[in-house]
Amino acid sequence: MRYFNEPAETMPVSRIRQMQSEKLVKQVQHVYEHCAPYRKKMDEKGVKPEDIHGIEDLHKLPFISKDDLREEYPRGFLAVPQKDCVRIQSTSGTTGRRVVAFYTQHDVDLWEECCARAIVAAGGTNEDVVQVSYGYGLFTGGPGLNGGSHKLGCLTLPMSSGNTDRQIQFMMDLGATILCCTPSYAAYLGESLKERGIKPEENPLKVGIFGAEPWTEEMRRSIEETLGIKAYDIYGLTETSGPGVSFECQEQQGMHINEDHFIAEIIDPETGEVLPEGSKGELVFTSLDKEAFPLLRYRTRDICILSRKKCSCGRTFIRMTKPMGRSDDMLIIRGVNVFPSQIETVLLKEGYSPNYQIVVDREKNNDTFDILVEMDEETFSDTVSNITAREKALVAAMRAMLGIGPAVHLVAPHTIQRSEGKAVRVIDKRKLVTDSQWKG
Ligand code: ADP
Ligand code: ZN
Numbered sequence: 001m002r003y004f005n006e007p008a009e010t011m012p013v014s015r016i017r018q019m020q021s022e023k024l025v026k027q028v029q030h031v032y033e034h035c036a037p038y039r040k041k042m043d044e045k046g047v048k049p050e051d052i053h054g055i056e057d058l059h060k061l062p063f064i065s066k067d068d069l070r071e072e073y074p075r076g077f078l079a080v081p082q083k084d085c086v087r088i089q090s091t092s093g094t095t096g097r098r099v100v101a102f103y104t105q106h107d108v109d110l111w112e113e114c115c116a117r118a119i120v121a122a123g124g125t126n127e128d129v130v131q132v133s134y135g136y137g138l139f140t141g142g143p144g145l146n147g148g149s150h151k152l153g154c155l156t157l158p159m160s161s162g163n164t165d166r167q168i169q170f171m172m173d174l175g176a177t178i179l180c181c182t183p184s185y186a187a188y189l190g191e192s193l194k195e196r197g198i199k200p201e202e203n204p205l206k207v208g209i210f211g212a213e214p215w216t217e218e219m220r221r222s223i224e225e226t227l228g229i230k231a232y233d234i235y236g237l238t239e240t241s242g243p244g245v246s247f248e249c250q251e252q253q254g255m256h257i258n259e260d261h262f263i264a265e266i267i268d269p270e271t272g273e274v275l276p277e278g279s280k281g282e283l284v285f286t287s288l289d290k291e292a293f294p295l296l297r298y299r300t301r302d303i304c305i306l307s308r309k310k311c312s313c314g315r316t317f318i319r320m321t322k323p324m325g326r327s328d329d330m331l332i333i334r335g336v337n338v339f340p341s342q343i344e345t346v347l348l349k350e351g352y353s354p355n356y357q358i359v360v361d362r363e364k365n366n367d368t369f370d371i372l373v374e375m376d377e378e379t380f381s382d383t384v385s386n387i388t389a390r391e392k393a394l395v396a397a398m399r400a401m402l403g404i405g406p407a408v409h410l411v412a413p414h415t416i417q418r419s420e421g422k423a424v425r426v427i428d429k430r431k432l433v434t435d436s437q438w439k440g
Contacts, residue, residue, distance in 0.1 A: 115148020
């Protein structure tokens with residue numbers, strides 16, 4: 001089985017554009033009629049639904065942001081009568097107040113199909129046993145992959161996150177072949193298997209489908225080694241349904257975006273100007289089929305690059321690179337831009353585990369920048385002077401990557417809290433001060 005929905009996933013690019021144009025015209029009419037905040041924004045910009053004849057007119061529409069959605073909490077963007085909805089989900093609140101997304105049954109179906117396509121693209125068939133260890137509940141990870149796995153006809157283990165002993169027991173006893181969870185939880189499960197003396201080739205897993213948070217290529221290789229699997233990336237956000245908006249195929253050169261349901265654009269985050277294919281910028285999504293919670297030109301704040309280059313898997317959908325962090329993920333430390341993903345790259349290259357924490361604070365108007373990194377048992381039993389030498393080497397490697405030198409502290413094994421969902425890598429105490437000042 002190569003595709004879940006072959007006609008959709010392999011249609012010629014000219015057909016994709018035509019389909020997107022037809023759907024966009026209808027979606028804009030639906031939104032303008034049923035969603036007051038969109039109507040207001042379009043009126044302010046002087047655009048009427050009649051001005052939109054196809055995707056060539058997309059740029060005329062106003063953007064919407066996460067703040068716009070938050071301001072209208074909980075129902076402002078609901079575009080159908082509430083009685084027609086069957087579900088809500090909500091964002092993780094990584095960067096502030098939650099957004100509530102509504103779904104009709106049709107919306108749930110199309111979302112689950114996107115996830116089913118992702119499982120097939122990772123090599124899954126209805127003979128697989130899928131262990132879903134993303135959180136269930138308001139978070140979209142669990143319900144999304146659960147639905148996708150059902151649609152494909154796989155035996156689904158709805159584990160949710162946490163309770164590692166039970167995760168491992170069910171994985172082994174029921175022969176889970178596909179694991180779906182956050183990359184940080186996958187790393188933790190790998191570590192836990194190792195501690196129990198279970199070798200990578202002794203677990204039944206073949207494939208992992210990991211997403212919901214940024215992760216590096218180094219992290220991918222490390223997880224693949226500890227679990228003895230091939231690891232695939234999956235991307236999405238609550239506002240666009242959830243995971244499955246885009247996914248990797250066997251080629252693993254970026255994630256195919258389900259273009260029959262979404263239009264992707266890359267813009268300059270400063271000016272809002274649409275950038276040509278191949279440029280790095282902020283990803284913007286327009287949904288074409290979502291009924292209850294449609295999106296027109298939603299700014300994701302995720303930074304990536306799009307490519308229409310032909311893919312050997314036969315899918316014609318455009319590909320996006322792994323998001324290089326969110327525009328709001330970036331730390332500015334002593335005036336220098338630092339992305340947590342750069343730190344992760346250095347650590348894994350230098351042979352450390354993906355268990356680390358970044359602590360930023362301000363002392364006497366100066367930023368302090370500390371990185372706590374866990375040692376393995378072997379390094380931990382080394383002499384003090386060797387450990388100090390290792391810390392120094394890491395500071396030098398960080399300085400080469402970032403342009404500034406953090407204080408690196410190698411800490412004892414198992415002292416950094418493991419994550420069951422999205423990992424908390426950064427503690428920025430400077431922000432906490434400003435937030436409490438605001439509230440106070
Ligand atoms: P929140 O914005 O509160 O975290 P979501 O749970 O909807 O809410 O998370 C969506 C965000 O998660 C995306 O905008 C993106 O930043 C991140 N994300 C999701 N999948 C991936 C992935 N595969 N790689 C990197 N980041 C991802
Ligand atoms: Zn492909």
